[in-house]
Amino acid sequence: MRLTSLEERQREQRLVTNRALVAGAVVIVGLLLLCVRLLHLQVDRHEHFSVLSMENRVKIQPVPPTRGLIYDAKGVLLADNHPTFALEITIEKVENLAATIDDLATIIPIEASDRARFERLKRQRMRFQSVPIRLNLSHKEVARFAVNSYRFPGVDVRAELIRTYPFAEATAHVLGYVGRINEREMSQIDTSNYAGTHFIGKGGLEKAHEDVLHGKVGYQQVEVNARGRILRTLESTPPTSGQDIFLSLDMTLQQAAIDALGDRRGAVVAIDPRDGSVLAMVSKPSYDPNRFVEGISGKEYNALLHSLDKPLFDRAARGQYPPGSTVKPFIGLGGLATGVTTAHKTVYCSGAFSLPGQNHRFRCWRKGGHGTVDLEKSIIESCDVYFYSLANQMGIDRLHSFLSQFGFGSRTGIDVAGELAGLLPSREWKQRVRKQTWYPGETLIVGIGQGSFLATPLQLAVATATIANRGRLIVPRLARASRFPGAATETPFPVVARQINVGNPRYWDQVIAAMTQVVESPRGTAKRIRSPEYRIAGKTGTSQVFTLGQKQTYNAAKTPERMRDHALFIAFAPVDAPRIAVAVLVENGGHGGSDAAPIARRVMDVYLGSKSPLPPDEATDGD
Incomplete structure (x- = not known):
């Protein structure tokens, strides 16, 4: 055992x-x-893990540049940058996004519109990029979050500069505005230069000069802890601020044009004929661009979008209207330049014109006719029959060729985004667009600026300045120069011009003399605005909103307000040494002489320093 x-x-x-x-x-x-x-x-694997360790410890952050400022001709600030705070969430650092937003809402008000904007922006960004959930925080809200920030990893308050427009509605259509970058814009821009930048120019000058205003992004290397908090900055490359832009726009004149238009819908464009500088560019009604910078609510936007007055519509650069009788000086000049007529050749106006072998009567605005008229009298009294006859003799091909030299039917090239080209009809256009042949009667309608002929107030102002220059057509510009912040010198924007040759320089004198008598002659359609201090050359116009039948007679009193004729007027002054050219459009205004011309006179008075009052209002027949 x-x-x-x-x-x-x-x-x-x-x-x-x-x-x-x-x-x-x-x-x-x-x-x-x-x-x-x-x-x-x-x-x-030392090198590999060293890199990973460094990437976890060191982050590269973009530093967005400060957007350049915009000033008027006298140094008045038109577009500024205002400091503000935004509450932002970095998606990849948040475990439960919905719960985090709900918890945030208990300390900082977050509306349904804030959540909707967050969802929209979230789809446009990478998970490592921050997305704003609340904008424009108050100092109390910033302090309230700071006390509770330990509860919200991945949520931070970010200080940024927000664009503000001190003159709001007065410059909305000229400057445009900046807004959040959308998906379409993200696919078109250099994303590396817009890293950390949430805003981009959406219209007007802001969009046209985006490359100058934006600047160049900078970067900084920062050391972070395990929670992603920044401990210190290791290295930085500062951003390059956008350049400031100085305009030719004069806010004193801009406000004068706004006041002259009053409550009426319309546009005013004033240009310096000497260099193409845009002095004033007004479209009414307007809107407040500040509401769009951080995102306007759907309700507010729909109210603007569907308003009968169309405040979002830039009538100066995008409004396309029949120019009416304002084109008669250009067509008269075309008749002289092409040898179709002379200054002294006469036409008898009985009140209507018919093409040979046809019964259709193309009526003159004066029912009884103007009698025997030559070029000067036809412009002074705005005789339609004279220009029916002249257009018929020139034909649509010569009309189109000559008028296109003044910029009709094409964009002026102004540095404002969204300009439209108008329409100068031709045989080719009608065949291409309507699949129809051109008829002689349509040529007559073009001869008085009606029918398919469309022009913008900006085009009319540029064409008027070209007559004032005796054929020197200058591309209009709002931006006069740019300058880097702190720099001593400005970089001027170039002046682009070309010369229109009409053969005999005397033709310019003959047309200008007739336009001067439009204002100075007792028979002139703009005789009311004659100034005792300087001489004005101008031309009135009336643009039809709808076509009258052969037996119909236009009666403004019995016509709904929005169906009434548009009133137009073009002018430049002083006649002997032009310093300002103006185009005025008053939607459904009535007559050019009584409704549009006084607006132009008030604008010219302010610019030329005249103190003479306008004569009392008086009835004006014709256009």
């Missing part, structure tokens, strides 16, 4: 020893494997 017990003890001892040896071997093998792995990680 004792041997058995001894054998059992020895057997157990051997078993324990064997197990210990196996366990020891396993441990040794494990340690060897661990050493091999550590050797591999620390030696072979």
Whole structure:
């Protein structure tokens, strides 16, 4: 029995020893494997993991540039940058996004519109980019979040500069506005230069000069802890601020044009004929661009979009209207330049004109006619029959060729985004668009600026300045120069011009003399605005909103207000040394002489420093 017990003890001892040896071997093998792995990680993969470690510790952050400012001709600030705070969420750092937003809403008000904007912007950004959930935080809201920030990893308050427009509605259509970058814009821009930037120019000058105003993005290397909090800045490349832009626009004149239009819908464009500088560019009604910078509510936007007065519509550069009788000086000049007529050749106006072999009567605005008229008298009294006859003799091909030289039917090239080209009809246009042939009667309608002929107030102002220059057509510009912040010198924008040749320089004098008599002659359609201090050359116009039948007579009093004729007027002054050219459009205004011309006179008075009052209002027939 004792041997058995001894054998059992020895057997157990051997078993324990064997197990210990196996366990020891396993441990040794494990340690060897661990050493091999550590050797591999620390030696072979040292560089790889060093980079990963650095990426976890050091982050590269974009530093957006400060957007350039915009000033008027006298240094008045038109577009500024205002500091504000936004509450932003970095998606990849938040475990439960919905719960985080709900918790945030308990300390900072977050509306349904804020959530909707967040969802929209979230789809446009990478997960590592921050997305704003609330904009324009008050100082109290910033302090309230700071106290609770430990509860919200991945949520930060970010200070940024927001665009503001001190003159709001007075400059909305000229400047446009900046807004959040959308998906379409993101696909078109250099995303590396817009890293950290949430805003981009949406219209007007802001969009046209985006490359100058935006600047160049900078970067900084920052050290962060495990929670992503910034500990210190290791290295930085400062951004390059956008350039400031100085305009030719004069806010004193801009406001004068706004006041002259009053409550009426319309547009006023004033240009310096000497260099193409835009002095004033007004479209009424307007809107407040500040509401669009951080995102306007759907309700507000729909109210503007569907308003009967169309406040979002830029009538100066995008409004396309039949120019009416304002084109008569250009067509008269075309008749002289092409040799179709002379200044002294006469036409008898009986009150209507018919093409040979046709019964259709193209009526003159004066029912009884103007009698015998030459070029000067036809412009002074705005005789339609004279220009029916002249257009018929020139034909649509020569009309189109000559008028296109003045910019009709094409964009002026002004540095404002969204300009439209108008429409100068031709045989080719009608065949291409309407699949129809051109009829002689349509040529007559073009001869008085009606029918398919469309022009913008800006085009009319540029064409008027070209007559004032005796054929020197200058591309209009709002931006006069640019300058980097702190720089001593400005960089002027170039002046682009070309010369229109009409053959005999005397033709310019003859047309200008007739336009001067439009204002100075007792028979002139704009005689009311004659100034005792300077001489004005001008031309009135009336643009039809709808076409009258052969037996219909236009009666403004019985016509709904929005179906009444548009009133137009073009002018430049002083006649001998032009310094300002003006085009005025009053939607559904009535007559150019009584409704549009006084507006132009008030604008010219302010610019030329005249104090003479306008004569009392008086009835004006014709256009």
